[in-house]
Amino acid sequence: xxxxxxxxxxGGKKGKKKRPKKGSTRIDMTPMVDLAFLLLTFFILATTLSxxxxxxxxxxxxxxxxxTEINDKLANTILLGEKDDQVYFYPGKFKLDTTQxxxxxxxKDGLRKLLLDRNKNVQDVITKLEEQYKNHQIADTxxxxxxxxxxxxxKAPFFIVKTVNKTKYKTVIDVxxxxxxxxVGKYAVLDMAEAEKIALKRETKE
Numbered sequence: 001x002x003x004x005x006x007x008x009x010x011g012g013k014k015g016k017k018k019r020p021k022k023g024s025t026r027i028d029m030t031p032m033v034d035l036a037f038l039l040l041t042f043f044i045l046a047t048t049l050s051x052x053x054x055x056x057x058x059x060x061x062x063x064x065x066x067x068t069e070i071n072d073k074l075a076n077t078i079l080l081g082e083k084d085d086q087v088y089f090y091p092g093k094f095k096l097d098t099t100q101x102x103x104x105x106x107x108k109d110g111l112r113k114l115l116l117d118r119n120k121n122v123q124d125v126i127t128k129l130e131e132q133y134k135n136h137q138i139a140d141t142x143x144x145x146x147x148x149x150x151x152x153x154x155k156a157p158f159f160i161v162k163t164v165n166k167t168k169y170k171t172v173i174d175v176x177x178x179x180x181x182x183x184v185g186k187y188a189v190l191d192m193a194e195a196e197k198i199a200l201k202r203e204t205k206e
Contacts, residue, residue, distance in 0.1 A: 073092070074155070075092055075157075075158055075160065077091075078160070078161050080161065080171050081164060084168065084171055086200070088102060088200065088203060089102045089114060101200070106174050112178050112181060115182035116182050118159075121155065122150050122151060122157075122184075125150040126150055129147055129150070150183075150185075156186055157186070159188075160187070160190055161176070162191065164197065
C-alpha cells in the first residue's frame with residue numbers, strides 16, 4: 001500500500017507568514033535646531049532692549065559774567081541738610097535776620113503739596129493740555145511743545161535746591177522726582193551759602 005505524504009511539516013512551514021522587521025524609531029532633530037536658531041535670531045532683532053534710566057539735573061554754567069538775576073517773587077529755595085529729615089524751604093531772597101525756614105518732609109502732603117501750590121498756574125495749564133490730548137484734540141508733538149513752553153514760561157516759579165557736603169544723594173533725587181511729578185520745569189542745584197548754613201544749623205539745634 002502506497003504511503004501518502006500529508007505534508008504536515010512542510011505545509012505548516014509554508015503556511016506561516018513572515019513578520020516584518022521593526023525599524024528603529026529615530027527622530028531627526030536637525031530641523032528643530034535650525035528652527036530654534038531662527039526663532040532666537042528673530043526675538044533678538046525684534047526685542048527692544050531696556051534703555052538706561054537717567055535723570056536730568058540742571059546745574060548752572062560756570063561763567064565769569066554777571067550771574068542771572070531771578071525775580072524774588074519767583075524764587076523758591078529748598079535747603080537739604082545732612083539727614084533725611086533736614087529739609088527746609090523759604091521763598092524769595094534770603095536774609096539771615098528775617099528769613100524764616102519752613103520745615104517740610106518729602107511726602108505727598110509735604111514737599112509735593114508745596115510744589116503744586118507754588119506751581120499752580122503752570123499746573124493748571126498742563127492739566128488742560130492733558131485733557132485736550134486725551135480727547136484727541138491736539139497731537140502728541142503739539143502737547144509736548146506746549147507743555148515744555150508752559151514749564152519754561154517767564155512767570156513760572158524757579159526752584160533752587162541747595163545742599164551741603166554731606167547731603168545724601170538719595171535726598172536730592174527724591175526732591176527732583178517730586179519736581180518732575182509737580183511739572184516744575186525751572187530749577188537748579190547749588191551749594192548752600194554760608195549764611196544759609198548758619199540758619200540751617202540754628203533750626204536743627206532747636
